[in-house]
Amino acid sequence: MFAYGYRGVYFNDISIKDYVKRILLSLRDNKKRVIAKLYEREKILWGPYVYRAPNLILEPIEGYDISDLLYKEVFSEPFEGELKKSGTHNETGIFIAYGCDIKQGLFLKEYINTWDIASTMLISCGIKSLKYLDGKIISEIFKHIPSIKRYTKRDYLSREIVKAKIRRFLRKNN
Structure with a gap:
């Protein structure tokens, strides 16, 4: 098993997946749960290259992030190396399109993926x-x-x- 990059856990031995899920979901910071959801790749991804994705994808609760860097503490201020981290990704975002074939002033009523x-x-x-x-x-x-x-x-x-x-x-x- 190893974790690499952003919010993903890969397994060499899939038999430990449930054990790792329980441990990750039990993580607490001052009794507050820090992992909002755990996704198994086969349940949220599809296509011929799904095997390249992490076996588990973690979604932290708002205000928490996951890093592949090692620190002395499990929970720390958001740093990336020597720099204070200035942002992260979440489920909602902004989509802007511009050009001569693009409608002006359009607000999409549906979320896009x-x-x-x-x-x-x-x-x-x-x-x-x-x-x-x-x-x-x-x-x-x-x-x-x-x-x-x-x-x-x-x-x-x-x-x-x-x-x-x-x-x-x-x-x-x-």
């Missing part, structure tokens, strides 16, 4: 959403859905040449 943003960004660039992407296009933000551009081999090669020139420039100037 983070996985809807990639498909929406692709279609706004005229690129067909990829089959393996989770999520839907947030179509209500558009005045009209942009047309899908058909890229030719020449377009692809042109982009590859530009990328190669940028890489050479960066290598030479670093």
Whole structure:
């Protein structure tokens, strides 16, 4: 078992999962529970790459965060290395879209999911959403859905040449 990165626990031996869940849910700070929810990846994620996700995903209660850095105490002030931590992620957020094809002053009545943003960004660039992407296009933000551009081999090669020139420039100037 190991925890790496942000709010995830991976298991080599899945048989200890329930034991670890009980311990994590029993964590208290002055009798106050600190883990709001524990999610098993198979219950909240889907798709062909789900196996890459942590086996357990932790959601701390408001005011708490989880770090992969080691400290002397279990609970401490929010620091990342030597710097005081200035923010974190939570379930709600802000989505802003701007452009000539985007409706002005629109307030979305429904919550959107983070996985809807990639498909929406692709279609706004005229690129067909990829089959393996989770999520839907947030179509209500558009005045009209942009047309899908058909890229030719020449377009692809042109982009590859530009990328190669940028890489050479960066290598030479670093």
